[in-house]
Amino acid sequence: MANKPIVDFEAIKNNLSNVSKPIQVLNENAEVTDQDIFDSFSDDDLVEFMKKMVWERALHEQTMNFSRQGRMGFYAPTEGEEASEMGTVLAMKKNDYLLPAYRDVPQLIQHGATITEAYLWSRGHVLGNKFKARSMMPQIIIGAAYDEAAGVGLGIKKNGEKDALAFTYTGDGGTSQGDSYEGMNFAGAFKAPVLFIVQNNGFAISTPRAKQTAAPTLAQKAVASGIPSVQVDGMDILACYAVAKAARDYIVAGNGPVMIETLTYRYGAHSSAGDDPKRYRTKAEEQPWFDKDPLIRLRKILEDKKLWSEDQEDKLVDEYKASFKEAIKEADSAPEDKVSDMLKRTFEIPTPEMKKEIAKFEAKESK
Numbered sequence: 473m474a475n476k477p478i479v480d481f482e483a484i485k486n487n488l489s490n491v492s493k494p495i496q497v498l499n500e501n502a503e504v505t506d507q508d509i510f511d512s513f514s515d516d517d518l519v520e521f522m523k524k525m526v527w528e529r530a531l532h533e534q535t536m537n538f539s540r541q542g543r544m545g546f547y548a549p550t551e552g553e554e555a556s557e558m559g560t561v562l563a564m565k566k567n568d569y570l571l572p573a574y575r576d577v578p579q580l581i582q583h584g585a586t587i588t589e590a591y592l593w594s595r596g597h598v599l600g601n602k603f604k605a606r607s608m609m610p611q612i613i614i615g616a617a618y619d620e621a622a623g624v625g626l627g628i629k630k631n632g633e634k635d636a637l638a639f640t641y642t643g644d645g646g647t648s649q650g651d652s653y654e655g656m657n658f659a660g661a662f663k664a665p666v667l668f669i670v671q672n673n674g675f676a677i678s679t680p681r682a683k684q685t686a687a688p689t690l691a692q693k694a695v696a697s698g699i700p701s702v703q704v705d706g707m708d709i710l711a712c713y714a715v716a717k718a719a720r721d722y723i724v725a726g727n728g729p730v731m732i733e734t735l736t737y738r739y740g741a742h743s744s745a746g747d748d749p750k751r752y753r754t755k756a757e758e759q760p761w762f763d764k765d766p767l768i769r770l771r772k773i774l775e776d777k778k779l780w781s782e783d784q785e786d787k788l789v790d791e792y793k794a795s796f797k798e799a800i801k802e803a804d805s806a807p808e809d810k811v812s813d814m815l816k817r818t819f820e821i822p823t824p825e826m827k828k829e830i831a832k833f834e835a836k837e838s839k
Protein backbone atom coordinates (compact mmCIF):
# COMPACT_ATOMS: atom_id res chain seq x y z
CA MET A 473 0.00 0.00 0.00
CA ALA A 474 1.24 3.49 -0.77
CA ASN A 475 2.13 5.66 2.22
CA LYS A 476 0.35 8.64 0.74
CA PRO A 477 -3.45 8.57 0.79
CA ILE A 478 -4.80 7.46 -2.60
CA VAL A 479 -7.08 10.46 -2.61
CA ASP A 480 -6.52 13.40 -0.28
CA PHE A 481 -10.17 14.11 0.42
CA GLU A 482 -9.33 16.61 3.16
CA ALA A 483 -7.28 18.70 0.72
CA ILE A 484 -10.09 18.55 -1.84
CA LYS A 485 -12.58 19.60 0.82
CA ASN A 486 -10.42 22.56 1.83
CA ASN A 487 -10.33 23.71 -1.76
CA LEU A 488 -14.00 23.35 -2.63
CA SER A 489 -14.75 26.99 -3.13
CA ASN A 490 -14.14 27.83 -6.75
CA VAL A 491 -16.07 31.08 -6.73
CA SER A 492 -14.15 34.34 -6.89
CA LYS A 493 -14.45 37.15 -4.32
CA PRO A 494 -17.88 38.86 -4.20
CA ILE A 495 -18.16 41.72 -6.66
CA GLN A 496 -18.48 45.13 -5.03
CA VAL A 497 -18.48 48.71 -6.33
CA LEU A 498 -19.22 50.73 -3.19
CA ASN A 499 -18.21 49.49 0.24
CA GLU A 500 -19.96 50.14 3.53
CA ASN A 501 -17.86 53.27 4.15
CA ALA A 502 -19.14 54.63 0.82
CA GLU A 503 -15.71 54.20 -0.76
CA VAL A 504 -15.59 53.25 -4.42
CA THR A 505 -13.90 49.86 -4.68
CA ASP A 506 -14.35 49.42 -8.44
CA GLN A 507 -13.82 52.70 -10.25
CA ASP A 508 -14.53 51.32 -13.75
CA ILE A 509 -17.99 50.07 -12.86
CA PHE A 510 -18.69 53.19 -10.78
CA ASP A 511 -17.79 55.45 -13.73
CA SER A 512 -20.24 53.56 -15.95
CA PHE A 513 -23.12 55.20 -14.01
CA SER A 514 -24.32 58.76 -14.64
CA ASP A 515 -25.44 61.03 -11.80
CA ASP A 516 -29.01 60.44 -12.93
CA ASP A 517 -28.52 56.68 -12.63
CA LEU A 518 -27.24 57.05 -9.08
CA VAL A 519 -30.24 59.20 -8.08
CA GLU A 520 -32.61 56.71 -9.70
CA PHE A 521 -31.08 53.81 -7.75
CA MET A 522 -31.45 55.76 -4.51
CA LYS A 523 -35.08 56.60 -5.26
CA LYS A 524 -35.88 52.94 -5.87
CA MET A 525 -34.33 51.86 -2.59
CA VAL A 526 -36.15 54.62 -0.69
CA TRP A 527 -39.33 53.47 -2.43
CA GLU A 528 -38.78 49.87 -1.35
CA ARG A 529 -38.06 50.81 2.24
CA ALA A 530 -41.15 53.03 2.35
CA LEU A 531 -43.19 50.18 0.89
CA HIS A 532 -41.88 47.92 3.62
CA GLU A 533 -42.67 50.40 6.42
CA GLN A 534 -46.15 51.21 5.19
CA THR A 535 -47.02 47.59 4.46
CA MET A 536 -45.89 46.56 7.95
CA ASN A 537 -48.24 49.24 9.31
CA PHE A 538 -51.10 47.88 7.23
CA SER A 539 -50.23 44.44 8.49
CA ARG A 540 -50.36 45.57 12.14
CA GLN A 541 -53.76 47.09 11.40
CA GLY A 542 -54.93 43.67 10.18
CA ARG A 543 -55.28 44.89 6.59
CA MET A 544 -52.82 42.48 4.94
CA GLY A 545 -52.66 38.73 4.50
CA PHE A 546 -49.21 37.15 4.20
CA TYR A 547 -46.38 39.65 4.01
CA ALA A 548 -42.62 38.97 3.95
CA PRO A 549 -40.57 41.94 5.21
CA THR A 550 -37.87 43.21 2.85
CA GLU A 551 -35.95 45.74 4.95
CA GLY A 552 -32.21 45.28 4.31
CA GLU A 553 -32.67 43.62 0.93
CA GLU A 554 -33.30 46.77 -1.13
CA ALA A 555 -30.01 46.73 -3.06
CA SER A 556 -30.31 43.04 -3.87
CA GLU A 557 -33.93 43.33 -5.00
CA MET A 558 -33.94 46.69 -6.81
CA GLY A 559 -30.44 46.26 -8.28
CA THR A 560 -31.34 42.98 -9.97
CA VAL A 561 -34.84 43.85 -11.16
CA LEU A 562 -33.82 47.22 -12.64
CA ALA A 563 -31.34 45.43 -14.91
CA MET A 564 -34.18 43.43 -16.48
CA LYS A 565 -36.48 44.50 -19.31
CA LYS A 566 -40.28 44.55 -19.36
CA ASN A 567 -40.21 41.74 -21.93
CA ASP A 568 -38.54 39.42 -19.44
CA TYR A 569 -40.57 36.97 -17.39
CA LEU A 570 -40.41 37.17 -13.61
CA LEU A 571 -40.88 34.09 -11.42
CA PRO A 572 -40.83 35.62 -7.94
CA ALA A 573 -40.90 34.09 -4.47
CA TYR A 574 -42.91 35.56 -1.59
CA ARG A 575 -40.17 38.06 -0.59
CA ASP A 576 -40.00 39.45 -4.13
CA VAL A 577 -43.16 41.56 -4.15
CA PRO A 578 -41.18 44.82 -4.61
CA GLN A 579 -39.58 43.41 -7.78
CA LEU A 580 -43.00 42.25 -8.97
CA ILE A 581 -44.32 45.81 -8.66
CA GLN A 582 -41.25 47.27 -10.38
CA HIS A 583 -41.78 44.76 -13.17
CA GLY A 584 -45.27 46.10 -13.83
CA ALA A 585 -47.78 44.70 -11.35
CA THR A 586 -49.79 47.37 -9.55
CA ILE A 587 -49.47 47.84 -5.81
CA THR A 588 -53.18 47.09 -5.50
CA GLU A 589 -52.67 43.74 -7.23
CA ALA A 590 -49.79 42.97 -4.91
CA TYR A 591 -51.92 43.76 -1.86
CA LEU A 592 -54.75 41.60 -3.21
CA TRP A 593 -52.25 38.76 -3.72
CA SER A 594 -51.26 39.13 -0.07
CA ARG A 595 -54.91 38.71 0.88
CA GLY A 596 -55.30 35.62 -1.29
CA HIS A 597 -57.76 37.42 -3.57
CA VAL A 598 -58.11 36.07 -7.11
CA LEU A 599 -57.47 39.52 -8.61
CA GLY A 600 -54.02 39.36 -7.03
CA ASN A 601 -53.18 36.60 -9.46
CA LYS A 602 -53.84 38.35 -12.76
CA PHE A 603 -50.95 40.62 -13.52
CA LYS A 604 -50.58 42.38 -16.84
CA ALA A 605 -46.86 42.23 -16.14
CA ARG A 606 -44.98 39.20 -17.46
CA SER A 607 -44.95 37.46 -14.12
CA MET A 608 -46.34 34.54 -12.21
CA MET A 609 -47.68 35.23 -8.74
CA PRO A 610 -45.14 34.94 -5.94
CA GLN A 611 -44.26 31.33 -5.18
CA ILE A 612 -44.67 30.12 -1.60
CA ILE A 613 -43.12 26.69 -2.16
CA ILE A 614 -39.45 27.44 -1.64
CA GLY A 615 -37.23 26.61 -4.61
CA ALA A 616 -40.19 25.85 -6.88
CA ALA A 617 -39.87 29.12 -8.81
CA TYR A 618 -36.57 27.75 -10.15
CA ASP A 619 -38.43 24.93 -11.89
CA GLU A 620 -41.04 27.31 -13.27
CA ALA A 621 -38.26 29.56 -14.57
CA ALA A 622 -36.54 26.66 -16.31
CA GLY A 623 -39.81 25.86 -18.11
CA VAL A 624 -40.51 29.47 -19.01
CA GLY A 625 -36.92 29.85 -20.23
CA LEU A 626 -37.30 26.83 -22.47
CA GLY A 627 -40.56 28.32 -23.80
CA ILE A 628 -38.80 31.59 -24.62
CA LYS A 629 -36.16 29.65 -26.51
CA LYS A 630 -38.67 27.51 -28.40
CA ASN A 631 -40.72 30.58 -29.34
CA GLY A 632 -37.58 32.21 -30.71
CA GLU A 633 -37.94 35.31 -28.52
CA LYS A 634 -34.62 37.10 -28.85
CA ASP A 635 -34.28 39.85 -26.28
CA ALA A 636 -35.96 38.08 -23.35
CA LEU A 637 -35.18 35.77 -20.47
CA ALA A 638 -36.82 34.33 -17.38
CA PHE A 639 -35.50 35.62 -14.07
CA THR A 640 -36.24 34.11 -10.71
CA TYR A 641 -35.40 34.32 -7.04
CA THR A 642 -34.95 31.98 -4.16
CA GLY A 643 -33.33 32.32 -0.74
CA ASP A 644 -30.37 30.64 0.94
CA GLY A 645 -32.82 28.08 2.34
CA GLY A 646 -34.24 27.56 -1.14
CA THR A 647 -30.87 26.28 -2.33
CA SER A 648 -31.14 23.42 0.19
CA GLN A 649 -34.35 22.35 -1.54
CA GLY A 650 -34.18 19.79 -4.38
CA ASP A 651 -36.34 21.88 -6.70
CA SER A 652 -33.71 24.57 -7.05
CA TYR A 653 -31.10 22.11 -8.31
CA GLU A 654 -33.61 20.45 -10.64
CA GLY A 655 -34.51 23.81 -12.17
CA MET A 656 -30.87 24.75 -12.70
CA ASN A 657 -30.00 21.33 -14.07
CA PHE A 658 -32.84 21.45 -16.58
CA ALA A 659 -32.02 25.00 -17.68
CA GLY A 660 -28.34 24.12 -17.96
CA ALA A 661 -29.01 21.01 -20.05
CA PHE A 662 -31.36 22.89 -22.40
CA LYS A 663 -29.31 26.11 -22.43
CA ALA A 664 -32.49 27.94 -21.51
CA PRO A 665 -32.27 31.73 -21.06
CA VAL A 666 -32.72 31.94 -17.29
CA LEU A 667 -31.18 34.15 -14.63
CA PHE A 668 -31.26 32.37 -11.26
CA ILE A 669 -30.84 34.72 -8.29
CA VAL A 670 -30.22 33.52 -4.75
CA GLN A 671 -30.83 36.16 -2.13
CA ASN A 672 -28.65 34.87 0.67
CA ASN A 673 -30.03 36.79 3.65
CA GLY A 674 -28.43 34.46 6.17
CA PHE A 675 -31.54 32.70 7.42
CA ALA A 676 -34.29 30.31 6.41
CA ILE A 677 -36.79 31.48 9.02
CA SER A 678 -34.73 30.64 12.17
CA THR A 679 -32.17 28.33 10.58
CA PRO A 680 -28.85 30.05 9.92
CA ARG A 681 -27.09 29.56 6.61
CA ALA A 682 -24.28 27.51 8.21
CA LYS A 683 -26.73 24.90 9.53
CA GLN A 684 -28.50 24.41 6.20
CA THR A 685 -25.62 23.49 3.97
CA ALA A 686 -21.91 22.71 4.11
CA ALA A 687 -21.30 24.30 0.72
CA PRO A 688 -18.68 27.07 1.10
CA THR A 689 -20.74 29.35 -1.14
CA LEU A 690 -24.26 29.06 -2.51
CA ALA A 691 -23.08 30.33 -5.90
CA GLN A 692 -21.15 27.13 -6.47
CA LYS A 693 -24.34 25.10 -6.27
CA ALA A 694 -24.83 26.12 -9.92
CA VAL A 695 -21.50 24.66 -11.00
CA ALA A 696 -22.68 21.04 -11.03
CA SER A 697 -25.38 22.09 -13.52
CA GLY A 698 -22.75 23.57 -15.82
CA ILE A 699 -23.94 27.09 -14.99
CA PRO A 700 -21.51 29.96 -14.38
CA SER A 701 -22.16 31.73 -11.10
CA VAL A 702 -20.94 34.66 -9.08
CA GLN A 703 -21.28 36.22 -5.64
CA VAL A 704 -22.08 39.89 -5.29
CA ASP A 705 -22.23 42.30 -2.35
CA GLY A 706 -25.98 42.31 -1.90
CA MET A 707 -25.88 45.54 0.12
CA ASP A 708 -24.40 47.43 -2.84
CA ILE A 709 -27.00 48.32 -5.47
CA LEU A 710 -24.36 49.38 -7.98
CA ALA A 711 -22.72 45.95 -7.87
CA CYS A 712 -26.08 44.12 -7.94
CA TYR A 713 -27.23 46.11 -10.97
CA ALA A 714 -23.93 45.82 -12.87
CA VAL A 715 -23.67 42.07 -12.33
CA ALA A 716 -27.35 41.43 -13.17
CA LYS A 717 -27.01 43.50 -16.34
CA ALA A 718 -23.85 41.65 -17.38
CA ALA A 719 -25.64 38.35 -16.71
CA ARG A 720 -28.63 39.44 -18.76
CA ASP A 721 -26.42 40.43 -21.72
CA TYR A 722 -24.64 37.08 -21.55
CA ILE A 723 -27.88 35.08 -21.34
CA VAL A 724 -29.79 36.84 -24.14
CA ALA A 725 -26.75 36.40 -26.40
CA GLY A 726 -27.66 32.69 -26.36
CA ASN A 727 -25.13 31.40 -23.84
CA GLY A 728 -27.56 29.68 -21.45
CA PRO A 729 -28.30 30.37 -17.79
CA VAL A 730 -26.37 32.23 -15.06
CA MET A 731 -26.70 32.16 -11.29
CA ILE A 732 -26.03 35.12 -8.97
CA GLU A 733 -25.78 34.88 -5.17
CA THR A 734 -26.38 38.21 -3.45
CA LEU A 735 -24.96 38.50 0.08
CA THR A 736 -27.62 40.37 1.99
CA TYR A 737 -29.52 40.37 5.29
CA ARG A 738 -33.10 40.38 6.48
CA TYR A 739 -33.25 43.03 9.21
CA GLY A 740 -36.56 42.01 10.69
CA ALA A 741 -38.74 38.95 11.16
CA HIS A 742 -39.21 36.27 8.52
CA SER A 743 -42.84 37.20 8.03
CA SER A 744 -45.55 39.39 9.44
CA ALA A 745 -46.96 36.27 11.10
CA GLY A 746 -44.72 37.22 13.99
CA ASP A 747 -41.61 35.07 14.43
CA ASP A 748 -39.17 36.76 16.78
CA PRO A 749 -35.56 37.08 15.49
CA LYS A 750 -34.40 37.72 19.08
CA ARG A 751 -34.94 34.00 19.69
CA TYR A 752 -32.45 32.90 17.06
CA ARG A 753 -29.87 35.68 16.72
CA THR A 754 -28.19 38.34 18.83
CA LYS A 755 -27.92 42.12 18.48
CA ALA A 756 -24.16 41.65 18.17
CA GLU A 757 -24.67 39.46 15.10
CA GLU A 758 -27.15 41.88 13.56
CA GLN A 759 -25.27 45.15 14.04
CA PRO A 760 -22.49 44.58 11.46
CA TRP A 761 -25.19 44.01 8.86
CA PHE A 762 -27.12 47.15 9.84
CA ASP A 763 -23.81 49.01 9.39
CA LYS A 764 -23.66 47.71 5.81
CA ASP A 765 -27.05 49.26 5.01
CA PRO A 766 -27.44 49.79 1.26
CA LEU A 767 -29.20 53.15 1.60
CA ILE A 768 -26.57 54.68 3.88
CA ARG A 769 -23.65 54.13 1.52
CA LEU A 770 -25.37 55.45 -1.61
CA ARG A 771 -26.93 58.36 0.30
CA LYS A 772 -23.46 59.44 1.39
CA ILE A 773 -22.13 59.40 -2.18
CA LEU A 774 -25.13 61.42 -3.39
CA GLU A 775 -24.93 63.96 -0.57
CA ASP A 776 -21.21 64.48 -1.28
CA LYS A 777 -22.13 65.16 -4.90
CA LYS A 778 -24.93 67.54 -3.74
CA LEU A 779 -27.48 65.35 -5.52
CA TRP A 780 -29.54 64.41 -2.46
CA SER A 781 -30.85 65.90 0.78
CA GLU A 782 -32.80 64.75 3.81
CA ASP A 783 -35.61 67.10 2.88
CA GLN A 784 -35.86 65.63 -0.60
CA GLU A 785 -35.90 62.10 0.81
CA ASP A 786 -38.64 62.97 3.36
CA LYS A 787 -40.82 64.41 0.59
CA LEU A 788 -40.35 61.30 -1.53
CA VAL A 789 -41.23 59.01 1.37
CA ASP A 790 -44.45 60.99 1.96
CA GLU A 791 -45.32 60.77 -1.72
CA TYR A 792 -44.65 57.02 -1.88
CA LYS A 793 -46.59 56.31 1.30
CA ALA A 794 -49.56 58.27 -0.05
CA SER A 795 -49.52 56.02 -3.13
CA PHE A 796 -49.54 52.89 -0.93
CA LYS A 797 -52.51 54.27 1.03
CA GLU A 798 -54.36 54.84 -2.26
CA ALA A 799 -53.53 51.30 -3.35
CA ILE A 800 -54.89 49.68 -0.21
CA LYS A 801 -58.09 51.70 -0.49
CA GLU A 802 -58.47 50.35 -3.99
CA ALA A 803 -57.78 46.82 -2.74
CA ASP A 804 -60.49 47.33 -0.08
CA SER A 805 -63.01 48.15 -2.79
CA ALA A 806 -62.32 45.02 -4.87
CA PRO A 807 -65.37 42.77 -5.20
CA GLU A 808 -65.62 40.20 -2.45
CA ASP A 809 -63.85 36.95 -3.33
CA LYS A 810 -66.24 34.28 -2.05
CA VAL A 811 -65.21 30.82 -0.85
CA SER A 812 -67.74 29.33 -3.28
CA ASP A 813 -66.04 31.19 -6.16
CA MET A 814 -62.66 29.88 -5.08
CA LEU A 815 -64.01 26.34 -5.04
CA LYS A 816 -65.63 26.79 -8.45
CA ARG A 817 -62.31 27.91 -9.92
CA THR A 818 -60.39 24.90 -8.61
CA PHE A 819 -61.45 22.33 -11.23
CA GLU A 820 -63.24 22.77 -14.53
CA ILE A 821 -65.61 19.99 -13.44
CA PRO A 822 -66.02 19.94 -9.64
CA THR A 823 -65.84 16.59 -7.87
CA PRO A 824 -69.09 15.40 -6.20
CA GLU A 825 -67.60 16.34 -2.81
CA MET A 826 -66.76 19.83 -4.02
CA LYS A 827 -70.25 20.27 -5.46
CA LYS A 828 -71.60 19.72 -1.97
CA GLU A 829 -69.09 22.18 -0.52
CA ILE A 830 -70.00 24.80 -3.14
CA ALA A 831 -73.70 24.42 -2.35
CA LYS A 832 -72.96 24.67 1.39
CA PHE A 833 -70.97 27.90 0.99
CA GLU A 834 -73.45 29.43 -1.45
CA ALA A 835 -76.19 28.89 1.11
CA LYS A 836 -74.08 30.56 3.82
CA GLU A 837 -73.02 33.45 1.57
CA SER A 838 -76.57 34.28 0.49
CA LYS A 839 -77.65 34.92 4.09
Ligand SMILES: Cc1ncc(C[n+]2csc(CCOP(=O)(O)OP(=O)(O)O)c2C)c(N)n1
Binds near residue numbers: 613647677
Ligand atom coordinates in the same frame (compact mmCIF):
# COMPACT_ATOMS: atom_id res chain seq x y z
C1 LIG B 1 -41.06 23.28 0.06
C2 LIG B 1 -41.24 24.12 1.28
N1 LIG B 1 -40.78 23.70 2.46
C3 LIG B 1 -40.94 24.47 3.56
C4 LIG B 1 -41.59 25.68 3.47
C5 LIG B 1 -41.76 26.54 4.73
N2 LIG B 1 -40.90 27.71 4.59
C6 LIG B 1 -41.40 28.89 4.22
S1 LIG B 1 -40.22 30.05 4.08
C7 LIG B 1 -39.01 29.01 4.56
C8 LIG B 1 -37.58 29.47 4.66
C9 LIG B 1 -37.04 29.91 3.36
O1 LIG B 1 -35.82 30.56 3.56
P1 LIG B 1 -35.01 31.19 2.37
O2 LIG B 1 -35.08 30.30 1.17
O3 LIG B 1 -33.67 31.51 2.88
O4 LIG B 1 -35.82 32.50 1.99
P2 LIG B 1 -36.09 33.81 2.86
O5 LIG B 1 -37.39 33.60 3.56
O6 LIG B 1 -34.94 33.99 3.79
O7 LIG B 1 -36.19 34.93 1.87
C10 LIG B 1 -39.54 27.74 4.83
C11 LIG B 1 -38.75 26.59 5.29
C12 LIG B 1 -42.07 26.08 2.22
N3 LIG B 1 -42.70 27.24 2.02
N4 LIG B 1 -41.87 25.29 1.12
Ligand SMILES: [Mg+2]
Binds near residue numbers: 645671674675676677
Ligand atom coordinates in the same frame (compact mmCIF):
# COMPACT_ATOMS: atom_id res chain seq x y z
MG1 LIG C 1 -33.00 33.30 3.62
